[in-house]
Amino acid sequence: MGLIEDTVDSVEPLKPEWFYRASLHLDSLAKPKGSLGKLEEFAKRVVAITESERPNLDRKAVFVLAGDHGVTQENVSAYSREITYLMVYNFLRGGAAINVLARHVGVDVFVVDMGVDWVFDETPGLIVRKINRGTKNFVRQPAMSFDEAKRCIETGIELALDKIREGYNFIALGDMGIGNTTSSAAVMCVCTGLNPKDVVGYGTGVDYETWKRKVRVVETALSIHNPDPSSPVDVLSKVGGFEIGGIAGIILGAASKRVPVVVDGFVSTAGALIALGLCRAVGEYMFFAHRSAERGHGNVLSKLGFTPILDLDMRLGEGTGAVLAMSLIEAGVKIYNEMITLKEVSTLSL
Template identity: 40%
Template sequence: MTLEQVLERIPPLDAEAMAQAKQHWDALAKPLHGLGDLEDILIRIAGICRTPRIDLRNKAVVVMCADNGVVAEGISQSGQDVTQIITENLGKGTSTVCHMARAAGADVIPVDIGVASDIHGSGVVHRKIARGTHNFAKQPAMSRDQAVQAIDVGIETALLCRQHGYDVVATGEMGIGNTTSTAAVTAALLHAPVELVTGRGSGLTSEGLVRKIQVVTRALEQWQPNQHDPIDILSKVGGYDLCGLTGLFLGGALCGLPMIIDGVIASAAALCAVRLCPTVRDYLIASHHTAEPAGVLLEQALDVKPIIDAHMALGEGTGAVLLFGMLDAAASLYTNGNTFDDSNIEAYQPLS
């Protein structure tokens, strides 16, 4: 299936399933809309899955791993070797998100979509497009064909998750330098000032932040990515992890698999997916407010409302994984809770 065919086949949410889910929430013996945003999320999950019978027991976090050539410009305090180390640790089950995912009962699926080094050991899905992107301070990050290939990897990964029986997937990433790529992509998508969308990433000094802003500014001036063409933006100043995440959101919408946005990098990819297919906007489930400065602008552009505000900036999908526990609790009440009829309680009436 071509990317164009995927974009054409993404359906709207199932309005009838959502109406039935809303009716069921209102029949439970609790104040109307007592769980607030959590009720709304489960209603949308019913629309995504096209059934009011909600089951979120089988969970996964997909972590797209890739290197960014722009690290050669000194925009990160870590070297590319860290991407290899953490990717292999993801495969071993020892990275940060792995511990958090086990607590949430979720599997971790790391995908090498563009790590600069060979990845050793088991547990990593090997779908490498190239050994990292080019340094976009010197040349475009990748070709347009490579960007499409990476998006296709994301789409295929979402479809495989559905085939393997997962009910919900969190989106994560790993790649030194990817907050720089994300800042460039966000500035291009939103036509926003670079200094407004560029943060310290994993911990830059003030001098390093100035250098990072200068690198992104010059790259955008030199390559002139088309604001209305997400693939052009991704190919010129993006990363393979961003492309893969874009495809994950598209594939999730195509096959009715709820996909949870993590932080700023996943949010930028989600906006790329929405720009490619506006229907995808209704499928997005936001997890947490990111500490990166571009986060608020991306949330506004996506019209999403994250419900966790913990000042997180870790990556790997950790913020999205935290939402699993909240959704499990809400789904338990949704599935097992007593109704007003069960409890011999007079039903609450909506206030005018």
């Protein structure tokens, strides 16, 4: 078997007994039962994911995967594709929103070139895993070959495994790529059966006429290519993006090693759908960071039955919502690890 199949086979469903153990411990702490709400739920799931009675999330990483999209030829974005490589340089210099928020939360940022239409000459700090210099325009031809789609996912798995071997134990996902909300919307429509009008959003802030064009572009691509929803690799190859496939692979790789993953917003959710299509069990290892202001994200999460942690009207991407959610999940784990029990309180004295 190949890397994807081996990884999928190694992802195990979470065991109920670990939730039970975590619940017993949380209920013994110096507080009314369940009084910390979702923070307690986060802690229970991390305990079950890691199968540890003292889980540790001290090494946090966010991957920002970048790739260009041929569908920008259809004028679906407010920005030119050159912004993709310029933002990569910005990430590496520490001047983007994700850098600021990652520093705030204590998360290491790893920038990955999955398919930027630019040659980065010996750029310090950049992880180059370029599949190709941007996808094809999927209105005219498939976004990528089937082999390229598999390579995207395999690359993501390898990225996750590399960082886990380095000691990282908590992973967040981010993206950068002009045109990627159009690709993401197409992936979401195939995987959920939702209508493009209920999924396609305003992306980088396009006007109403451009939004209508984006809807037509997605409708046309789905009609021409007829992606098979039962084959996530087929969906990715026909209407996806290199960074979307990479995100799917990171989720699979992290889950195979019992490492919790935080999915950011619209584009990261498209990658999550590819991962879920390959391995339904990975859903238990994912935390959905926030409900994006991007049109349709809430519809997709509702369809899947996932509840996002935050709702801050954010729609930037980059992993910005994911690192903020990381801080809350880690807070829940610290409550679990560091609070004393009611029994211990009874022995205290001034």
